[in-house]
Amino acid sequence: MDKDFEKHLQEDWHMGHAVTNDVLHDIAYYRTLIVNVGMIGAPDSEEWVLVDAGIENYAKRIIHAAENRFGEAPPRAIILTHGHFDHVGSADELAKHWNIPIYVHPDEMGYVNGTTDYPVGDSTVGGGLFALVSPFFPTKAVDLSDWIKPLPRDGTLPYLDDWKYIHTPGHTPGHISLFREKDKTLIAGDAFITVQQESSLAVFIQHQKVHGPPAYFTQDWHCAEQSVQTLAALQPEIAVTGHGLPMEGELLREQLDELAERFYELAIPKHKKQ
Ligand SMILES: [Zn+2]
Ligand SMILES: [Zn+2]
Known part of the structure; x- marks a missing residue:
């Protein structure tokens, strides 16, 4: 391999993979291979919160990315949108490292305290590689009981006064989305996504388009709608x-409205339509 190219790849690995992408002054995300980890808080702020915890073995990179943005200040908490393996994979290691609590909706508790497994992924949806391999995705309940706390039922979020959460079940029973009214910023987890997750090509090219929740793992399509x-x-x-x-602005709202209006047709897999 060309030496310069090799060096570039290495640098990209060290630097590029541990740098957050800024969305707003106080919102950033970090991508762990296939899934985003959110960070709410201004750079160098002492008060910040991590949303979701990425896939397994990404704790070091998430910590590095966090230190690049916030210096030594650890987050106050990890808030989980839901408990799927790609959103909690590094949660245990991160909570241990920072010694912080992990919050989850009460209805999701069983999936993250080791008691309830998710249903196995449905390989018959979508048809892309991710759907085909989804039966092999881990569905066993993780056990985060050393760190986990239930969110209050009233929609308030610890450490985030400007924010509230909205219970958005369907993809999972205790799925939540985070919303800040003053500038209408939404962190939606997997309630809807902006890539067709069933297609491995789209996942890696990352065209933006509003899509329904990842189909292979969605438990209740009526609630999801x-x-x-x-x-x-x-x-x-x-x-x-x-x-x-x-995604932002008109394009986001138009596509989200369309998904809401035509959810049955656009998002629900054929054999799940009744
Ligand atoms: Zn999910
Ligand atoms: Zn996901």
């Missing part, structure tokens, strides 16, 4: 989702 309608009604200005690139 209502949740997308709830989020569309918020008319968000910016959305950061669990998979794909952030």
Whole structure:
């Protein structure tokens, strides 16, 4: 291999993979291979929160990315949108490293305290590589009981006064989205995403387009539809989702409205339509 190219690759690995992408002054995300980890807080702020914890073995890189943005200040907490393996993979290691609590919606608790497994991924949806291999994705309940705490049921979020969470079940029973009313910023987890996650090509090229939740793992399509309608009604200005690139403005709202209106046709896999 060309020496310069090799060096460039190495630098990219060291630097590029541990640098956050800024969305707003106080919102950034870091991509762990296929899934985004959110960071809420201004650079060098002492008060910041991590949203989701990426895939396994990414703790070091997430910590590095966090230190690049916030210096030595650890986050106050990790807030989970839901408990799927690609959102909690490094949670245990991160909570241990920073000695911080992990918050989850009460209805998601069983999946992250070691008691309830998710249903196995449905390989018959979508048809892309990710759907085909989804039965092999881990679905066993992780056990984060040393760190985990239930979110209050009233929608408030610890350490985030300007924010509230919205219970957006469907993809999982205790899935939440985070919303800040004053600038209509939405962190949607997998309630909807901006890439067609069932297609491995789209996942790696990352064209932005509003899509329904990753189909192979979605448990209740009726609830998922209502949740997308709830989020569309918020008319968000910016959305950061669990998979794909952030989207904003008219394009986001138009596509989200369309998904909400035509959810049955656009998002629900054929054999799940009744
Ligand atoms: Zn998920
Ligand atoms: Zn996901």
